Amino acid sequence: MVQMTINGKVVKAPDGEMLLTVIRRQGIDVPALCDHAAVEPCGSCRMCLVEITREDWNGWKKYVTSCLYPSENGLIVSTHTPELQEIRRNIMDLYLARCPGSELVQKMAEEYGLTRTSYKTIPEGDNCIMCYACTRICEVLGRNAISAVHRGHAKVISGPFDDPPPDCIGCLSCANICPTDVIEWHDQDGTRAIWGRTFDLISCRQCGKGIITRDFAEYLKEKRQIPADYFEICDDCKRVELARKMGGLVDLAKEVAS
Amino acid sequence: MTYRYTVNPSRCTGCRTCELACAFTHTQEQKPGRSRIYPIAYGPDRFVPVTCLQCDDASCVKSCLFDALKRNETTGAIELDKDRCVNCRACVAACPFGCALVDDVHDQVVKCDLCGGSPACARFCPTKALEYKRIA
Numbered sequence: 001m002v003q004m005t006i007n008g009k010v011v012k013a014p015d016g017e018m019l020l021t022v023i024r025r026q027g028i029d030v031p032a033l034c035d036h037a038a039v040e041p042c043g044s045c046r047m048c049l050v051e052i053t054r055e056d057w058n059g060w061k062k063y064v065t066s067c068l069y070p071s072e073n074g075l076i077v078s079t080h081t082p083e084l085q086e087i088r089r090n091i092m093d094l095y096l097a098r099c100p101g102s103e104l105v106q107k108m109a110e111e112y113g114l115t116r117t118s119y120k121t122i123p124e125g126d127n128c129i130m131c132y133a134c135t136r137i138c139e140v141l142g143r144n145a146i147s148a149v150h151r152g153h154a155k156v157i158s159g160p161f162d163d164p165p166p167d168c169i170g171c172l173s174c175a176n177i178c179p180t181d182v183i184e185w186h187d188q189d190g191t192r193a194i195w196g197r198t199f200d201l202i203s204c205r206q207c208g209k210g211i212i213t214r215d216f217a218e219y220l221k222e223k224r225q226i227p228a229d230y231f232e233i234c235d236d237c238k239r240v241e242l243a244r245k246m247g248g249l250v251d252l253a254k255e256v257a258s
Numbered sequence: 259m260t261y262r263y264t265v266n267p268s269r270c271t272g273c274r275t276c277e278l279a280c281a282f283t284h285t286q287e288q289k290p291g292r293s294r295i296y297p298i299a300y301g302p303d304r305f306v307p308v309t310c311l312q313c314d315d316a317s318c319v320k321s322c323l324f325d326a327l328k329r330n331e332t333t334g335a336i337e338l339d340k341d342r343c344v345n346c347r348a349c350v351a352a353c354p355f356g357c358a359l360v361d362d363v364h365d366q367v368v369k370c371d372l373c374g375g376s377p378a379c380a381r382f383c384p385t386k387a388l389e390y391k392r393i394a
């Protein structure tokens with residue numbers, strides 16, 4: 001355990017735990033766009049900046065991304081100084097220029113009194129904030145199907161060479177984790193479309209409802225040894241089946257007893 | 259102290275009190291969540307309250323590629339860590355009993371967590387078809 005001061009309060013935390021986690025546990029709301037518990041932090045959105053100093057720094061201080069800064073003894077952390085709020089306001093101003101269509105960006109910008117950007121809006125902006133949550137989650141699940149392609153302004157998240165990603169299994173983890181909801185997908189007629197590819201959905205053997213993509217099921221079967229037939233029936237129908245099976249046993253037990 | 263959750267279907271009258279109790283216990287943003295337990299009829303006036311069996315070698319836990327499902331060693335329940343879950347629904351597809359399910363209201367995968375050690379369904383079941391008993 002280490003001891004630190006956060007906004008004037010003495011706080012204990014496990015050595016090395018990221019500051020953002022510690023700050024949040026204190027009930028302090030530090031904004032963050034690229035942070036997610038299922039992926040490693042990457043420090044890309046910059047909204048979680050905090051000010052740190054120490055007794056022996058003689059008044060010297062610096063700004064660090066709290067999602068990437070490990071706790072250490074004697075740190076003095078401030079989370080909402082006027083300077084920090086001004087930096088966050090500027091970052092939101094820039095995001096507003098890049099992602100004018102994102103509801104989340106609009107909502108967060110509004111918290112800093114911004115309803116429109118003071119910069120020039122990117123006309124072909126696509127609401128992606130380049131936080132890499134999608135590529136990081138795809139890496140965690142072991143597919144690495146997508147990454148950033150091209151450079152500078154043209155940089156986008158896509159499959160290799162900006163083509164549909166051959167390693168994608170259509171699990172939607174990327175689309176669901178994306179904070180600004182820019183990854184398009186849709187399910188239709190037993191198929192799922194995402195990243196320019198179309199996947200077969202397993203439809204429930206009993207009611208026809210779409211379950212998960214066949215490629216995702218195959219992957220889970222191979223990686224986690226889950227029997228393939230588990231994936232063939234939807235959750236609703238499986239509950240009914242369980243009731244029927246258990247009910248049969250209950251009736252049998254009664255018969256035997258009487 | 260060790261407790262065990264038990265289901266005795268022959269006592270179930272299908273009154274669905276457990277379903278209500280569950281939905282209201284799992285309330286978020288003032289909206290009751292989807293129930294994690296369902297009394298399902300398998301014949302005339304015969305019901306089985308279907309809920310998560312907290313399996314030993316649980317398929318939901320195995321299927322989650324993000325470690326969002328973990329056993330609470332105190333209660334024995336497999337709990338879903340909402341912060342880690344990305345709603346991929348692998349667990350929903352993998353549970354052989356359909357007891358990892360989707361809460362449509364909150365667009366979130368949910369499952370029984372034994373209410374952190376005091377299951378509301380068992381507390382409210384009028385016929386003791388559901389019980390949470392101390393076994394040691």
Ligand code: SF4
Nearest residue numbers: 138168169171172174
């Ligand atoms: S849908 Fe494809 S790209 Fe997205 S996380 Fe799943 S495998 Fe990766």
Ligand code: SF4
Nearest residue numbers: 128129131132134178
């Ligand atoms: S597509 Fe979404 S998750 Fe991926 S980098 Fe862009 S904003 Fe982040």
Ligand code: SF4
Nearest residue numbers: 322343344346347349
């Ligand atoms: S839906 Fe959530 S809990 Fe279920 S497998 Fe996916 S990430 Fe894990």
Ligand code: FES
Nearest residue numbers: 043045046048067
């Ligand atoms: S949450 Fe720390 S930089 Fe985005």
